[in-house]
Amino acid sequence: MGRGQGEMGIGFEHTLPGELVKAGYHTQGVGKMHFYPQRSLNGFHNTVLDESGRVHDLDFLSDYREWFGKNKTGDYAFTDHGIGWNSWMARPYHAPEFLHPTNWTVNEGIRFIDQRDPNKPFFLKLSFARPHSPYDAPPCYFDMYLRKKLPKAVVGNWAVMHDVPSDAASPDAWRGVRSDEEINRARVGYYGSITHIDHQIGRFLYHLRSKKQFDNTLIIFTSDHGDMLGDHNLWRKTYAYEGSAHIPLLVVLPKSMKAPVQKKVHNPVTIQDIMPTILEAAGVDIPETVDGCSMLGLMSGERAHWREYVHGEHSTCYSEEQEMQFVTDGVYKFIWFPRLGTEQFFNLSEDPMELNDLSHDAAYADTVRTWRRRLIKTLEPRELGLTNGDQLVSQAGKPFMVSPNYKTRKDKVGGWLP
Known part of the structure; x- marks a missing residue:
């Protein structure tokens, strides 16, 4: 009998999907998991992957790339838009919209809802590869913002340190001044990608309603980081600044919880708080190794003590x-x-x-x-x-x-x- 990756110590003793599996949930991960090795399950029953351009395991081929190759309508590849995975450049998506990874991610989410074990509660992680670069929103979404007057990049009185022409020359520049036109075009692609995701999430939520699961489902929307988009002469991520580090976090409790909640909470929270929040809502014990705290008390206004x-x-x-x-x-x-x-x-x-x-x-x-x-x-x-x-x-x-x-x-x- 072969030994699993968790037994070898590559995985983690406690994960959110793993704890939910122990509690009887059917779990699925769709999209970008960022696991190493890439086919690690880390507690999920199954993952269906879109890893953008990452190939870190021998002969790895993502499920999205395999599907794209089988369903494309012409002689083109999924990277034929010509934009790098960390580039400041932007252009409309080069292939039919149905082939875009955002659409594929929602399609796979819907497929799981239709094919899941109906005798078990479910946990589904939908992980979108966009709006991370490439800024390649489908044409209708790109055009939507191309006609709008978008905010210009803001540059602090300290940001001259990042005005480095030799760095800016790279198509994957992490810093440096680009032209107003280039900055605006990057924002057009980024904003268009966000609206595209919004509409596809709407399609997924509509499907949940059609299956009569919406009112009984805890929904959390968040991101792992933002994008500087030229602010302070910076691009990409990994910074302490608001454009990179200040991310959205929306929580919708199921109607079955019948819990009054505050519409907006101003306490500082982090992604670490998501796991204990979901586990408490599901009535599952929170492992002692978890660093975060459940946000349910904050949302209800009942939690008096929280991190400063x-x-x-x-x-x-x-x-x-x-x-x-x-x-x-x-x-x-x-x-x-x-x-x-x-x-x-x-x-x-x-x-x-x-x-x-x-x-x-x-x-x-x-x-x-x-x-x-x-x-x-x-x-x-x-x-x-x-x-x-x-x-x-x-x-x-x-x-x-x-x-x-x-x-x-x-x-x-x-x-x-x-």
């Missing part, structure tokens, strides 16, 4: 200058650049676009000090040399941080891990 702020970080991805640590409560934000030894501070309530760096403003000196202490307090227990307990410690010239299990996972997967 959230911590975010990203190690070097594009450049040492881009590595950052930050803490925010949605009103203030403190950012530290470990490789540069510099800081930024923003008053989001007065400056939501982060135009004015207040880290050297004497009027905010005490507030900056308070937030710096919060980051130090957050980092100290990790004992990674990021702080000596009193100060933040520069990481210039030091090895990059990786997960404690990085080497073990890399050796067992037998290949490259991001």
Whole structure:
């Protein structure tokens, strides 16, 4: 008998779909899972994959790419739009709309609803590859925004550091100034992709209603990151700034819960809070290893104690200058650049676009000090040399941080891990 990946330690002891499977749920993942190895189930009964351009496993072919090849109407490939997976360039989708990965993802979601085990409750994760680049909205959605006057990129009084022509020249640039026309076109493609997803989600929800499952289903809509789209001379993701880090989170409770909820909650929440929220709503025990907290109490207004702020970080991805640590409560934000030894501070309530760096403003000196202490307090227990307990410690010239299990996972997967 062969040993499963979970037994080999590549997977995780506790996952959201895994805990729901134990509780009797039928689970399915559709779209971009970002698992390694790519066919890992990580608790799902089944996954149907669209991994964009990722091929990290030997001979891997995503379900979407296989389907695209069988159903295309001419001699073209799924990448014939000519735009890279991280490019600032944009153009309308080159193939018929029904072949777009957004449509395929919803089609597979609908297929699961039709073919699932009717004797079990279900958990379905629909993971859309867009609006991540390529910004290739179908023509009708691209044209919808091409005719509109869209917001221009905002550039803070600190952002000249990212006006680097040699970086901007790359079609996959992470920073640098592009023309107003190029920035607007990127936004046209991005906004068009969002509306396209909205309409396809609407189609899925309509199907749930037709199957009389809508009122009995907990629905959560969120994202893993945003996109800078030229703001502050930056592109792509992995930043502490609002365009990248401030993501949507919408929760619709099933009518069967009959729970009064607040329409908007201002407490700082993170993606880590989604797993315990779903498990509590399903009446399933939350594993002790879970870092987040259930949001049900916040939504009902009954939870008096909640975290004061959230911590975010990203190690070097594009450049040492881009590595950052930050803490925010949605009103203030403190950012530290470990490789540069510099800081930024923003008053989001007065400056939501982060135009004015207040880290050297004497009027905010005490507030900056308070937030710096919060980051130090957050980092100290990790004992990674990021702080000596009193100060933040520069990481210039030091090895990059990786997960404690990085080497073990890399050796067992037998290949490259991001």
